[in-house]
Amino acid sequence: METPEGNQRLERPFRVLSLDGGGMRGIYTGAFLARLTDQFARIRNESALDLGLGFDLITGTSTGAIVGCALAVGRPMSEVVALYREHGPKIFPHRLTGKRSAIYRASQGDRFVRAGDKALREALKSVLGTTTMVEVFAGRGISLAIPAVLMSEHRAWVFKKTAKSGVRDDRYPLVDVCMATSAAPIYRSLAAIDDPNTPAGPQQVFADGGLWANNPIMIGLVDALTIAAPDRPIEIFSLGTCPRPEGDHLDAESAHRSMLDWRLGADVAPLSISAQEFAFDHMARLLANAISGCGRQIRRVRFPNKPVPASMMPYLALDDTRPEAMDRLVAQANTDADLTKSACDDPNSEDGRMIRRLMNDLPAMPATGAVWDRAPTRARRG
Template sequence: MKSLIYGAVFFVLSGWGAGADLGPDVFSMPSSSSLKSHSPYTMKVEADPLALARVLCLDGGGGRGIYTAAVLDYLEEELQGKRVCDFFQGGITGTSTGSLIALAILAPTHFNKATGKREEGPYPANEIVDFYEDMIKEVFKGWTPANCWRNVSHGYDEGCFSSLKKTLWSMMTCFGCCACYKNCDGFCGPRYSNHSLRAFLERHFGDLTLADALVPAQIVSYDVSQNRPIYFSSFKTPKVRFVDAALCSSAAPTYFPSVSIEDGRNGTYPCVDGGVFDNSACLAALKLGLLHSASLMSPASTRHLDNFVLLSIGTGEENIDSRYKKLKHSGKLRWASDAIKISMEGTSKAAHENLQDIYEASGVRDERYFRIQTILTPKESQMDNTKESITEALVNKARNDVSDDSKPFRRFVRYHIEGKLKREIKEDAQEDQEVLQQFQALNTSLAQVAHSEV
């Protein structure tokens, strides 16, 4: 009886009956009882068929990642007690600063700043906002003797002789012109060493590996020795540590030095920020969802690309007019300083336009693809701006964007959170109605038995 009722509810909610306005999040898929795993990676949360069809993609952008963190904070409020990773079981992909947020969402334990100890469960989204405020202050420091020495030493991953040679040369040039502060603003070397970032990540992630992620993780980087993309993931590189993957993905040229990493299988990679080629890795995020789906289900049940709900969150892009005026008559130096931001924003826009066309061709763009982005002033677009007024402005932009009914965040909530809750309420009502009918039938039978005995 119950299966017939659930079949009727599904019939109504999937668009064939009167309940089609509740949203498009229901489509043909197996129940949680039919899910099976033959993957080397094992998900650490209870599988939800609907959540397995949702994927999350987080852009890069340095300190602007606090905008992304704030959006996720509001999203988690809408989820009413659930964590972001529970809702996006298809996988979470992050590039550069987005990789740090993705790993915090997926971590099975988190660092409690108040107690100084690790505790069970992922970082709550509201703590990731605090996480970012602390990280910006620690990582993007101004002048200190230690930072100055690290900037001119350059001995990040070099042998003894090479490190000594580079150190002597830097001392002759940088100390000679008193320009060791941020390596002439990134002109003659990375603006920052990655020592502070590594220490921060070690404190917050410890020895966690991608195999420990609560749901599938994917972190984007780029191998500069072989000119090829690197996708660290829970499936392909499960032994890679959170800390190493995050350092590789966030090693933005001119900001941080490249990072060499051994993946435990294919050798050593000298990596830089994945944003140089794929700052908004939406297609890679969908690929992760497909791989995860294929690992859990029979070939006949595996989903297609347009079955997935994709939420992509950016870190803001600079106002076009202000950039055009700044670069209109610029030469190599000015263009070089903006090239990283232009590359990141350009690849993000390209991904967005291509995904729009793909979902549009399938007739499901408004229901299954959501891109949250905001417009920034030149000062707000700086990836290493540590001013409190800037971080407050980015958080305020997130608040405005999630409150505006005309923007994608509210549309996503209407379709895939409020709509799902309506379906659950309707299913509960059907169950209650069935129980009531059974109870009434039992009462009638008892009354008939009592009457016959009399």
């Protein structure tokens, strides 16, 4: 039997939240969502709004998965911001700032990544507890799709629980899923996690999903097309992590970069993230437009979409845990959230109207977070 809440969800568009990866810049994502939802909560005279329940599907990569899973279990975004502030320096105990720091990191073996691995797992447990993929789907009706890389086969892997995904990933704890998708080579350890389908068997080892899907919007679009009923409109909300304006103006001689010039590989990650964000966003736009032209209504909005101020440039490294860097990211998130709220108040802004409808549909929740039954009792239809 469908609940009234379930019927209401079926009447609205099938909504997808897509959250980019970006290391410590996840504090920007959490702060942006906290600021925006808080403004609408105050307008509606509610203590807080349950943003997670606004979406049928949440897809996130690396740090985006951490934020997305926190939303899925109904935690306030203020807790996520606190996670980065309190645990970030332990997750990234040594910042790569140049050639010398890269050489020093190499001389220390696995010391820093081992410490960071332990710190991240403890931080994730404090927010996500022991909740599994199937418990989120059954107890909250939210589908999840989290990309990673399976090291034993060097292939893409998506931790997934939807109405049509089967049972392979049902029993994975969200903590393990987040460890897997955020296991960025060089910056962090690979993630060795238990396979819940093979008790006492060998562990599986994963690498960061950002290696192939740092912007997971295409995962969200494909899954939405698979899950949602054919006549149900699809809306995709995509959020970045305040990425720096990228680009290198190189002469012919500078093209011959050494390993040290690449900081022993550390500079490859930001290059990959930047290229993927641009490519995947445009592929999703073109595909959504083509499908919409065939009669299937698909709308997408990427927010915020303003250029990053030049003053933010020194604070956008993936592993920058300095207090001033986190303060600047939170301040920028607040500014961008206020601009997004202004767009919501503009009757001529289509993106603003789409975000405003989402916010007005959100159910209220206690300021301390959502309370829900983790026993697998129901699932949502497309």
